[in-house]
Amino acid sequence: MEIAIIAHDGKKAEMVQFLNEHSEILHQKKIMLISTGTTGEKVKKAGFEVNALLSGPLGGDAQIAARVAEGKCNMVLFFRDPLDKHPHEPDILMLMRLCDVHNVPLATNEATAKLLVKAV
Ligand SMILES: O=C(CO)COP(=O)(O)O
Secondary structure (H helix, E strand, C coil), rough: CEEEEEECCHHHHHHHHHHHHCCHHHHHCCEEEEHHHHHHHHHHHHHCCCCECCCEEEECHHHHHHHHCCCCCCCEEEEEECCCCCCCCCHHHHHHHHHHHHCCCCCCCCHHHHHHHCCC
């Protein structure tokens, strides 16, 4: 199963902590992680294996959206920062829209991500 992890800058530390808290389940269930670029770098530094795509503003969200549309990505955990501005907001909306189009589980905050990961 492939899970995409994405975190805006204000939420990257939260994402690393979330993965640390759920590392056992990710390992047990043989989860393959993909991510946007900078999120991936942080997560790799914390010791996780992840396929890091482009940084979000350079098209990383769009790459993940394409994998959702192609049926390759099965879940998206997106720690959004609603208090910050993002130049690539159209890409973010596209990703969320395609999750709905293809009925792919999408968490946009940590509380929902916790519930989704428990259901994997
Ligand atoms: O901007 C992002 C998601 O919209 C995240 O991208 P980075 O992981 O490259 O910071």
